[in-house]
Amino acid sequence: MNFRKTVVTLGLVAGMVGASIGAIAQDSSAKQDMKNAGQDTKNAAKDTGSATKKTAKKTGHEVKKTTKKATNKTAQKTKEGSQKVEDKTQPQ
Numbered sequence: 001m002n003f004r005k006t007v008v009t010l011g012l013v014a015g016m017v018g019a020s021i022g023a024i025a026q027d028s029s030a031k032q033d034m035k036n037a038g039q040d041t042k043n044a045a046k047d048t049g050s051a052t053k054k055t056a057k058k059t060g061h062e063v064k065k066t067t068k069k070a071t072n073k074t075a076q077k078t079k080e081g082s083q084k085v086e087d088k089t090q091p092q
Helices: 002-089
Strands: none
Touching: none
16 A cells, blocks of 8 residues: 555656646747747838838939929920010010
8 A cells, every 4th residue: 555655646746747847848938939929020120111211212212203303394384484475575
């Protein structure tokens, strides 16, 4: 009977040791998962920032090009309008 108690006790101790090792393994796995998630978030933020920078730069170039085109068109139309006025005011 004493042998039975010893075997049962050893079984319980082995079970507790196994459970605690499993908990430690899970804890480090969860810790690594959190590190990986943080790294993934960091990389996503970098990619988003790069895309935003590229888009802003492209938009700036387009605005500059459109503004330049509109300014030139306005100057051309102003020149045409002033030429008409000059033609009308010339003595014949």
